[in-house]
Amino acid sequence: MMAKKFWFGIFLGVLGIVLFSSKAVMVKLAYNYKVDAITMLFLRMLFSFPFYVVIAYLYRNKNKEINITKKEYYWVVFFGLVGYYLASFFDFVGLTFIKASLERIILFVYPTIVILFNRLFFNKPITKTQAIAIFLSYLGIVIAFSDEIDISGNEVYIGGFFILLSALTYASYLVGSGWLIPKFGVVKFTAYAMLVSCVSVFLHYSIVGETNLLHLPWQVYGLGFLIAVFATVIPSFLVSASIKIINSSNFAIVAGIGPISTIILAAIFLNEELTLLQFLGALLVIVGIVIASIKKT
Helix, strand or coil: CHHHHHHHHHHHHHHHHHHHHHHHHHHHHHHCCCCCHHHHHHHHHHHHHHHHHHHHHHCCCCCCCCCCCHHHHHHHHHHHHHHHHHHHHHHHHHCCCCCHHHHHHHHCCHHHHHHHHHHHHHCCCCCHHHHHHHHHHHHHHHHHHHHHHHHHCCHHHHHHHHHHHHHHHHHHHHHHHHHHHHHHCHHHHHHHHHHHHHHHHHHHHHHHCCCCHHHCCHHHHHHHHHHHHHHHHHHHHHHHHHHHHHCHHHHHHHCCHHHHHHHHHHHHHCCCCCCHHHHHHHHHHHHHHHHHHHHHC
């Protein structure tokens, strides 16, 4: 029974990550229409906002029996700012410099950060299986990144830096959500954190945004809506549910499917080519995931 529950958690996590990974491809498609990063992030949150408002209202009385302190609400605000606002902003900026498939490969550095944070702050040991899985996945990332630098040049460093910041902030969110989700409940916590993120993006755009939102190509609005629903709202709940079932360290390893799905989607929709070395890197990531999953069951 426990094995079935664990595999269900993996299924939810993989589905959520695949949907999340489609975001990079759709953002790159939108950039073809000369729209900037903060405008696309604003559209993403604008279309997401009503969903989270309704969900937060419907689940406002859930988990009432658990005493939640003001300090824990402050943590929700903090992780909403860090995990979905800053992580998303850094990611969207990074995508203006590098291709979608490389973005997802670099972003996968966050599992090592998650495991390190769990070790430092929650004293969770790093198992040999996790260490082997992380080593193989990390080796794959290094191979793919090095090959892309030779192909695309110095802009890869700039984009890679922003994606690395995104990985760091998202890892912080994963660790924090693993602690807070049991107190708030999956749906309630996710809705609250995303509302914080939405408001943060709205404020950011009100300060620096220069695009006339009423005169964008219809394709940009359409992509913004798809990003909001299928690459934000739905996967955010799937990921939170997965973390609750299999914990944040195991989810971080399962999430390695993200680079692979992005590479495939980018090849189909953006005509991004996968070199032999990048294929090898992707293969190493998959091997790492399989080792971790089989050992756990």
